Amino acid sequence: MIVSNSTPLIYLAKLGNLPLLRKLFDEVRVPSEVMAEIVRGKGLGFEDAAVIEGAEEWLKTVALGGNQKGELLKLCRTFVDISRADAAALVLAKSLRVAICVDDSRP
Template sequence: MPVVSNSTPLIHLAKIGRLELLREFFGEVLIPKAVYRECVLEGKGSRDAELIENADWIKVVEINDETLKKSLMLELDEGESEAIVLAIESKAELLLIDDYDGREVARALGLKVTGTIGVLLRAKFQGRIQNIKGELERLKETGFWLSEGLYKRILEEVGDD
């Protein structure tokens, strides 16, 4: 079953040099056109946009249910809305999404979700990264918002300090 991603996990993992984790974990990642636009076209000229564009394992897929997309856009942005629709249409095993509201809507629609932090935790537990604290620090430097409470809880859980 496929994995679908919204923009933020792709952008932030690319910014910290960890985009390849998605290929290692999932093989192929599907994204809707709005996510491609946000990541690649709006980010044109940036290193992360280039990495995302050149990742041949990231596949752009058109959604069909415009009615569902429009109703989701009452609460969410276009990329999140299309990612949720694509996850439903493709019967995705997982949706990669960081936005709290987007995650809540996706869960309410029966989707399994994780985000950038979940990917990094999986990498830590599988031994692909040694120090999660360093990864989280680099992530925060990219503008990724992470509450101090969650930051401390993650470090306690994995035993990094």
């Protein structure tokens, strides 16, 4: 199992390689904040968002629980440039004690 934020999912879907994650990991989990980003992309007409939504068999959306929400808020207050979705992915990976798949380059 692995946790992902939206960036790797979006780029793999654009390249037609989203199934690669399934081959490498039985299950990929994303926090609901990440899935909300993807759904917004679908509303804007991005085809990759529909591809990602179609992977619900192995791409599991997880809602953060009480303690996790507290960690999320603390992380967002401490690091003001981090998006809520990215922070949620970090919190989820930490709580599950699994690796996280991210790719966010910032200048």
